[in-house]
Amino acid sequence: MSSSSEFLCEGLLEGDRRSAARLLTMVEDGDPAAREVMRRLYRHTGRAHVVGLTGSPGSGKSTLACALAGNIRAQGLSVGIICVDPSSPFTGGALLGDRVRMQELAGDPGVFIRSMGSRGALGGLSVAINDAINILDAFGSDYILVETVGAGQVEIEVVKYAHTCVVVMMPGGGDEIQAIKAGILEIGDIFVVNKSDRQGAERTMSDIEMMIEMTPAPDAGSWRPPVLLTAALESRGIEELAAALEAHKEHLEASGRLASKVEERMKAELLEILSMRVSSAAIRMLEDSDAGRDLARRMTAREIAPHDAADEVIRRLRC
């Protein structure tokens, strides 16, 4: 292990914020040196409770994350926030209220906030998010909140593998029902109707409750997702949300579901890494080898279909 990697790794484990920030930048940039550090960190992970927050833009996920982080801190626990939502105030364009709240949080040594670009290399984003979760876990965060926008496949995949997935909605709006149709219902462990001071909040709550009731529970002892009302800007309903998180955490531990969730997340993480590695190797092969360039030419001439070209690449690939 190179001395600089060792230095960063030790720094992180001792709770040095600059080391954490540097490592997060390395994984975000896809720096190959990060792999060495990730390997060494890995045995120090597995302690944090990872909470995914998803929902459409404008549902107030960031404000909710801030309020929740405040509650977690008041319990004497530390919290990391990873934000992957391009429409989030964490990543820019914060409203004044949020900005003040975030500055308060950012000055607290028990809070670590990081926003990540939602672009990046093919498949690279999921890998970077998972690496970031592992970094903040090894850094010692008790809770890690991952905020993503609920529209994309990658984001849903990431949130799905959190220990607890919180789906944030707004009162009214056909969008919310659309979101439920789009598969959000199955991934939510806790549903929150935020901005509950607006008209129609109770109605939206009962709509979601009805849809949950219509979904058959997998088995008798299984978790029934609660639907909560919050008004994050006024800090209303946050204690109830924190209590629901705690209840879900206890349920996972008591039911043995935690172990299978952890295994699912690891498999997903492994598959993301595989996809990224295979893609990089395939790009190199297509661009830098005669065989690859010839394959690209034959595809363009429509002499070979992409599915068949994939067979050829697999035969030649050295990842």
Added chain:
Amino acid sequence: MSSSSEFLCEGLLEGDRRSAARLLTMVEDGDPAAREVMRRLYRHTGRAHVVGLTGSPGSGKSTLACALAGNIRAQGLSVGIICVDPSSPFTGGALLGDRVRMQELAGDPGVFIRSMGSRGALGGLSVAINDAINILDAFGSDYILVETVGAGQVEIEVVKYAHTCVVVMMPGGGDEIQAIKAGILEIGDIFVVNKSDRQGAERTMSDIEMMIEMTPAPDAGSWRPPVLLTAALESRGIEELAAALEAHKEHLEASGRLASKVEERMKAELLEILSMRVSSAAIRMLEDSDAGRDLARRMTAREIAPHDAADEVIRRLRC
């Protein structure tokens, strides 16, 4: 080739709608029999002009797609529409006006509309969309409109590889500026401020124009994305949009950019297929082999980090 695959393939090439619908279902379901058909179809593809339509939910992409399809039909050309946006009226929850418009379109033999689920297997969605484009291409569509929501990585990837990418925005709203920040600016060949009867349309248009002007053009003869105002519900600005599409198409052909776009799309398609195949093989290996189960156990015990487990899987993989 099995006789049923041959039957479907012939049907599609003869313009039989039921064959097209059946094939689309097969690729959506990830039916292995589809590969055989796709292989045979491939040399009949490459004629359609593929237009990606992206933008945030509520920007009116579907209404615009309908209006644009009407214009294309009036030119005597055929059009296929693939919709991957869960919030789109094509996939459910249509407003009355849209529904009427869509029914008119759906009854037209020169129009083929298909919505696709935005869930599905890991990496499977992009592969299915690309297959669907190839099917409608072989089916004989002159234009293929692909509507996706602009928030997710997968959707952006797909739209990016269309021949022409149209980014649809709404007047006002910080969301739009956020979207631009999130990388939408770089992928748009044409920008549309839809719902231009609303306040602030000109302002949004000039904001986008300014951002485009600030972006240095790659070279002297390169394409400058136009920014258009439309009100799709009232069919306003649609002719201008159709003209811009035609102009971009001509630019791609005249500048030689078309060939490189086609090659980029094929490479992207190949990489998606590779990722999907490698993921499936890795899942089988992890779940159905002793070595795989042992690897999963060692990951869960944090004896091996996911990046290192990926090395082991690659060594053992048979795709």
